[in-house]
Amino acid sequence: MTSASKPKSSRVKVAEHRQRLRAQGLRPIQIWVPDIRSPSFKAEASRQSLAVAKSEQATADQDFIDAVSDWTDE
Numbered sequence: 001m002t003s004a005s006k007p008k009s010s011r012v013k014v015a016e017h018r019q020r021l022r023a024q025g026l027r028p029i030q031i032w033v034p035d036i037r038s039p040s041f042k043a044e045a046s047r048q049s050l051a052v053a054k055s056e057q058a059t060a061d062q063d064f065i066d067a068v069s070d071w072t073d074e
Contacts, residue, residue: 008016018028034041052058 021028036042052061055061
């Protein structure tokens with residue numbers, strides 16, 4: 001009869017996973033990005049979009065975006 005082994009904890013599994021990645025020459029980094037789900041992000045994005053749309057350079061800006069955008073797949 002074989003004895004049942006205790007399952008590995010999440011902490012042990014994560015540590016082993018990180019060790020395998022380090023053995024491949026990788027290193028962990030942490031990146032913080034804006035939370036696009038937050039109401040304050042949505043409000044600020046809206047405010048900035050409106051400011052750009054109302055600017056005197058709006059047409060020139062959009063012409064530039066159109067010129068550098070690749071829409072050949074559509």
